[in-house]
Amino acid sequence: MFDHTSDRPLIAPSLLAADPLQLLCHAEAARRGGADLLHLDVMDGHFVPNLSFGTQTCAALARAGVLPLDVHLMVTEPLTLIDAFAEGGASVITVHAEIGAEPATACLRRIHELGVGAGLSVKPGTPVAAVEPFLEYADMILLMTVEPGFGGQGFLPGSLERIGELRGIIDLRGFACRIEIDGGVRKDNIVRCAQAGTDIFVAGSATFGDTEEETERKVRALRTALEA
Numbered sequence: 001m002f003d004h005t006s007d008r009p010l011i012a013p014s015l016l017a018a019d020p021l022q023l024l025c026h027a028e029a030a031r032r033g034g035a036d037l038l039h040l041d042v043m044d045g046h047f048v049p050n051l052s053f054g055t056q057t058c059a060a061l062a063r064a065g066v067l068p069l070d071v072h073l074m075v076t077e078p079l080t081l082i083d084a085f086a087e088g089g090a091s092v093i094t095v096h097a098e099i100g101a102e103p104a105t106a107c108l109r110r111i112h113e114l115g116v117g118a119g120l121s122v123k124p125g126t127p128v129a130a131v132e133p134f135l136e137y138a139d140m141i142l143l144m145t146v147e148p149g150f151g152g153q154g155f156l157p158g159s160l161e162r163i164g165e166l167r168g169i170i171d172l173r174g175f176a177c178r179i180e181i182d183g184g185v186r187k188d189n190i191v192r193c194a195q196a197g198t199d200i201f202v203a204g205s206a207t208f209g210d211t212e213e214e215t216e217r218k219v220r221a222l223r224t225a226l227e228a
Contacts, residue, residue, distance in 0.1 A: 009226050010200040012037035012070050013219060014182070015061075016052060017204030022212075023057070027066045029212035033219025037070040037091070039182070039202045044075040047096070048148045055084045062089020070094070070202075072121065072182070074148050079107050086114040094119030094142050094180075097130050108137035119180065123148060124156050128165045135175045140200065141166060146183025155184025160196045167197025187225050194226060201226075 013030040015023060015038055027038055038061060043052040062069055068091035073081060078095040085093055093116050095107040104120060111118040120134045121142035131141050143162055146153035163179060170177050180200035181193055190201055203222060209215045 007199075008036075009194055009198075010036040011207070011219060011222055011226070012039040012180070012200055012202045013207035013215075014039040014041060014202050014204035015208075016041045018208040018215075019210075023061070024064055024066070025212050026208055026215045027061065027064070029215040030207060030219045031067050033207075033216040034223035035067060035207070035219050037200070038067045039070045039072060040090075042071060042073050042075060042081070042085070047076045047099075048074045055081070055088045058085055058090060059088035068092070070119075070180075070200075072119075072142065074121075077103075079103060079110060082107060082110050083114065086111070086116045090116055092117030092119055092140060094121050094140065096121045096123070097134065098123060098126060101133060104134060105137060108134060112137070121182075124159070124162075128162050128169065131166065132169060132173070135170065135173055135177055138177050140178045140180050141170070142180040142182060142202075144183055145181045145185070148183075153184055155186070155189055159184075160192060163193060163196040163198055185222075187221050190222055190225050191228070 013035050018026045041052050043050045045051045070092050071085050071090040072094045093111045097104050108118045117139045119140035119142050120138045123144050145155050145159040178199040181198050182202035185201050185203040186206045207219050
């Protein structure tokens, strides 16, 4: 299960970057390399211009029991999907602040009612301060450090400052929300991201390789960098 009270930095390989024919094999390789969660991006082609995984993939991975599932709903109406993903075995479900204050609050409350960790995400163009009204409802805040929708993008300038700003807001308000980042995380910037205040690191191309051995090596390299 997702433990938002833990101080341990967590690595969450993004399955969007994995070979879709070998999801389970590479998920197991990521676990062997030291991954803590599996990040599952759910896109509807409207909120972001891409399509990706659905509830069946979530349920299949949950049945396999490799790692807890970190489900990121990049969809226009997440409330219609929350129950299905919770029933499918998600350990944490994240929705976007950009859907509006009332819908986002309703989603976070429903996620908690279902006994699942609740996350709130903001896109790079959304001010970090926009998360403040939601801190009492969220276990995790996900800062997008690339424009959401497609993998393989570079870490956006200014993201370290946004992480630090969010860390300051959370600490000042006295909440226990963990900070997750997603986009452009690599071995050469993960330590700086941790120093800025990040707790959970979503990485795609920096974790999944062409072979299981490469995936395991890549994840282990991130873990080693974090613990050096």
